[in-house]
Amino acid sequence: MRCGGDLDAMEGRLRAFAPAWLACDLRVTMRRYQEDGAVATEAEIERFADLLGRRPGSYRDFAAEAAREWRSA
Template identity: 50%
Template sequence: MRKTGSPSWLAYDLRVMFQGCVERGFSNTEDQTARFAALLGHQPRTYSSFAEELAKEWAAA
């Protein structure tokens, strides 16, 4: 990141953020999931189901 001229604080923040993802994963609480579902208007789906649905749409095009 230094070669691209990014500030050192950005590199630090990204490292801390990604380290947290490695250690704790991308998990949500039930309340967070419920609030997200309310915003979406339906239950969230997994990335796998999204990718499968998109692959079917592409194959049909």
């Protein structure tokens, strides 16, 4: 689904195959990501570290590792 920053278009396309409540919820979620991003505070990182028993890895590291695995498959 390619809608760029047009959340109205995204919600409209989602309504073609998803319930209206879900399309609306995803629109609100995406607006927050567009406005604030998905960056955790240091306190949130520490909380997740306590839950995981280690500090969470970065998305960049995850993507690099996944790409290496896909290339070797």
